[in-house]
Amino acid sequence: MINTKKIRKFFPAIKAGRTISNNAASTQVPVQLLNLFEKLIVQYDNVHRGQSAASLLTTERFESSYDTIAQFINAPSRKNIVLYRNATEAINSVMYSLMTEFKDGDNVISTFMEHNSNYVPWYGLCKEILSKFGVNVEYRLVKFNKETGELDLTHLKSLVDQRTKLICCSGASNFLGTKNPIKKIREIADSSGYIQPDGEKKSYLLIDGAQVVPNIFTDVKDLDADFLVWSFHKMLAPFGVGALYARQELLERMRPFLYGGDMIAEGKVSPEKVEYNVLPWKFTAGTPNILGTILSAQAIRLLIDFSLNPVKYKYFMTDKKLERKDIEEAMKNVEFHQKILIGEALEILGEIPSIKIYGPKNPEDRTSLIAFTDRDKNPFEIAEGLTKLGVESRAGCHCATLAHHYFELNPPASCRLSFYIYNDLEDVRKACLAVKKICSGQW
Ligand SMILES: Cc1ncc(COP(=O)(O)O)c(C=O)c1O
Incomplete structure (x- = not known):
């Protein structure tokens, strides 16, 4: 399991109070790399x-x-x-x-x-x-x-x-x-x-x-x-x-x-x-x-350390060869963590009748991003609403323009939330409940 609580404190952006939920675009930089x-x-x-x-x-x-x-x-x-x-x-x-x-x-x-x-x-x-x-x-x-x-x-x-x-x-x-x-x-x-x-x-x-x-x-x-x-x-x-x-x-x-x-x-x-x-x-x-x-290389070392044990580092700032079993265990932890987060997102967003979620239904089959459109609100309106509610998202075609046309979306756009290792269930709930609020007209 990923120890999110320990990891979060290393990210100035999170400490500044941001709900970082647009990670498929770019993730945040931890303080260790800034110091380096x-x-x-x-x-x-x-x-x-x-x-x-x-x-x-x-x-x-x-x-x-x-x-x-x-x-x-x-x-x-x-x-x-x-x-x-x-x-x-x-x-x-x-x-x-x-x-x-x-x-x-x-x-x-x-x-x-x-x-x-x-x-x-x-x-x-x-x-x-x-x-x-x-x-x-x-x-x-x-x-x-x-x-x-x-x-x-x-x-x-x-x-x-x-x-x-x-x-x-x-x-x-x-x-x-x-x-x-x-x-x-x-x-x-x-x-x-x-x-x-x-x-x-x-x-x-x-x-x-x-x-x-x-x-x-x-x-x-x-x-x-x-x-x-x-x-x-x-x-x-x-x-x-x-x-x-x-x-x-x-x-x-x-x-x-x-x-x-x-x-x-x-x-x-x-x-x-x-x-x-x-x-x-x-x-x-x-x-x-x-x-x-x-x-970038040290980010890899840190990602492994964060995912194995964020209190005691084995690889960051060393020249130790990365052991295959450690990489596997660390990245399986990342996958598992993201599966839990996206499972929660699928469940909450799945309760909103006006929303269509794109991609596989099973969290096992997907990475930790979720894109959706709403019957009544356009994706940009939703994203703007989310910003006002303190949630970061991305509206647009995410450079997957062919796929948006394939679904005949007009405008060719969806709204996307995406999570990483420093996100917890609370972030996911905050983001998805904000979507619910906006799409059900309660906001
Ligand atoms: C699937 C996929 N391919 C390529 C890219 C392009 O990455 P970059 O902007 O770092 O070149 C992205 C970035 O969003 C992506 O998600």
């Missing part, structure tokens, strides 16, 4: 660009952050991890790096439940970029069941063929809350028969893990993902860092996304030829978000 930021300023210097003690120490901290991130998702090593500004940039990086591999007649598959970050880059690739070069790549979208929020795997199977280079799919929807069956999607991708440039016979699978990695125990070896992306601002870290995991062979073969300094092999630049740095630095062009990277 201050500490890092004393040794502030660039990485890979100086021989001062400060630069060497910062470089060491920066590089070992990649190890923490790799360990958290069970990636073989730091060579599998590339860091960008956010999950969106990470997806774009895959799109740009793979761009020259697409052949005329290939196709890419995504779904109607994607965040625009995992829809628009592929739309751009197929409809705006490759078509200009005379390469026609079809973009196919998988349906989902409107009642259950489940991805239609039969439809997916029918869309996959020998020309499917890539399937891009969210691991969990940021609108429906649905947890997608990654392993089954993997099996379908494996059976396509697509021949990749190195002779491998299968479609690649890119998982948008923005709503997965912060909330669900994630093991890339077990999932057999080719690409996985997520952002750290949804798991306690400050804004500014997103991650791409990819299989090492793929990163070794792929073209860099950004070209420039530090991503080249030392001294191997001439008018005739440029050679690239070793992984993962081949994909780190220019000065990276150094402090953000260190804080």
